[in-house]
Amino acid sequence: MQRIINFILNYRNAFLYGLLLIFCLVLTIRSHSYHQSKFFNSSKLLTGSVLSTKSAVSDYFGLKEENQRLAKENERLRLLLFNSKKDTVAINKAPIYEIIHARVVKNMFSSPRNYITINKGVRDSVKQDMGVIAPYGILGIVENTSKNYATVQSILNTKSNINAKIKSTDYFGSLKWDAKDYNVVQLVDIPRSATVTVGDTISTGAMSSIFPEDIPIGVIKKYDLNQNQSSYDIQVDLFNDMANIKNVYIIKNRDRKEILELQKSTGNVE
Amino acid sequence: MSNNPIFLNGLRFVLLVLAQVMIFNRLNFMGFINPMIYVLFFYWYPIKTNRPLFLFLGFLLGFVIDxxxxxxxxxxxxxxxLAFVRPVVMRFCFGANYEFQGFTFKNTTRIQRITFLLLLIVLQHIVFFTFEILSFTHILLILKKILFTSIATLFLSVLLSSLFAREYD
Structure with missing residues (x-):
């Protein structure tokens, strides 16, 4: 016993190193397959407020450019509004989707697992698994929330997996990212029978309870058959400039809970 | 006051964390280069150390940035x-006599100091990027990131370390 204790005391630095290293490894590797760590992320009080102070200062430098971008978006939305077909039968029904505006406090796009921090949290009824879009297309899904902040798992994240379709043909697949270029994401599992043309628009599919259908994502840059020749791997050029995002919108689906419950109960029947 | 090692290293700790998260993490030079300049903490830390404390500080510094x-x-x-292997790297760069009483950075040549810094940086980047991606299919991407980010970090660290150089006593 004495010798064991002596042994540990002699190598106490190595033991300390090993212990802390195992802690780090568990945190890191667990997050590769599971959600981001719940306690240590930038949505928390100290980190969130320091980052938002920083962005409050640095945002002034891009104010003019950002204003122009928002004005352009307004213009586009007005165009849509004025040209939308009026329904002959008006149904008084509460909208399914609610929109919450937020500002980006921390953006990041150079790592293989990117998270964006925004300045709305539980207090503004932001919850996990809500969709987030930027002016020109989708951005990601809310991952963690604190009182005033939330972190968003960007589509530039190797863990991200979002249902998307080719707009003109309605064939759908999953949107992933291979960590190589922050302007290009990959759409996989599009069946071989689909017609794919370079320049076609990719938008969100109807299979997801997070995003509404037909939110733009990007255009097809090039495509290839995958290794076993059964489906297409498509490179998608994003509409959003992921390196320069300030204003985002969180989408809240009122029916999501109902949909999930229904799907769950259907699953139980089998 | 500025000679009090606890105060000095505490200040360095805070300033390096702030510089890293507010400036260097947002640099994205060429789309992916974010120098990791907090390596200077390990470069500047006193030679004679309480090792468990140093290990813990190294861990904490990284964790706050994380x-x-x-x-x-x-x-x-x-x-x-870095904190764990620093003695080995020091022995490699400065020879076995770095453990003797009276050894200071003043007796070392510039080449020795830059080699020391370079080895620390390369090690830090290898650990960071390997575990960041953790996949053999991305080995080229890992190597590319290690190489270019190391060069940027070395460049900035040498600049910063000469900017904030103090009289070695």
């Missing part, structure tokens, strides 16, 4: 490893 940048525990892992 929390700000949502990188799980990658910086913590890199910092911890």
């Amino acid at each position: 929390m700000f940048s949502d990188t799980m525990a990658l910086h913590a892992m890199a910092g911890l490893t």
Whole structure:
């Protein structure tokens, strides 16, 4: 016993190193397959407020450019509004989707697992698994929330997996990212029978309870058959400039809970 | 006051964390180069150390940066490893006599100091990027990131270390 204790005391630095290293490894590797760590992320009080102070200062430098971008978006939305077909039968029904505006406090796009921090949290009824879009297309899904902040798992994240379709043909697949270029994401599992043309628009599919259908994502840059020749791997050029995002919108689906419950109960029947 | 090692290293700790998360993490030079200049903490830390404390500080420094940048525990892992292997790297760079009484950075040549810094940086980047991606199919991407980010970090660290050089006593 004495010798064991002596042994540990002699190598106490190595033991300390090993212990802390195992802690780090568990945190890191667990997050590769599971959600981001719940306690240590930038949505928390100290980190969130320091980052938002920083962005409050640095945002002034891009104010003019950002204003122009928002004005352009307004213009586009007005165009849509004025040209939308009026329904002959008006149904008084509460909208399914609610929109919450937020500002980006921390953006990041150079790592293989990117998270964006925004300045709305539980207090503004932001919850996990809500969709987030930027002016020109989708951005990601809310991952963690604190009182005033939330972190968003960007589509530039190797863990991200979002249902998307080719707009003109309605064939759908999953949107992933291979960590190589922050302007290009990959759409996989599009069946071989689909017609794919370079320049076609990719938008969100109807299979997801997070995003509404037909939110733009990007255009097809090039495509290839995958290794076993059964489906297409498509490179998608994003509409959003992921390196320069300030204003985002969180989408809240009122029916999501109902949909999930229904799907769950259907699953139980089998 | 500025000679009090606890105060000095505490100040360095805070300033390096702030510089890292507010400036260097947002640099994205050429789309992906974010120099990791907090390596200077390990370069500047006193030679005679209480090793368990140093290990813990290295871990903590990385971990605080991790929390700000949502990188799980990658910086913590890199910092911890640096703190652990620093004596070995020092022996390699400065020879066995660095442990003797009276050894200071003043007796070392510039080349020796830059080699020391370079080895620390390369080690830090290898640990960080390997565990960041953790996949053999991305080996080229890992190597590319290690190489270019190391060069940027070395360049900035040498600049910063000569900017804030103090009289070695």
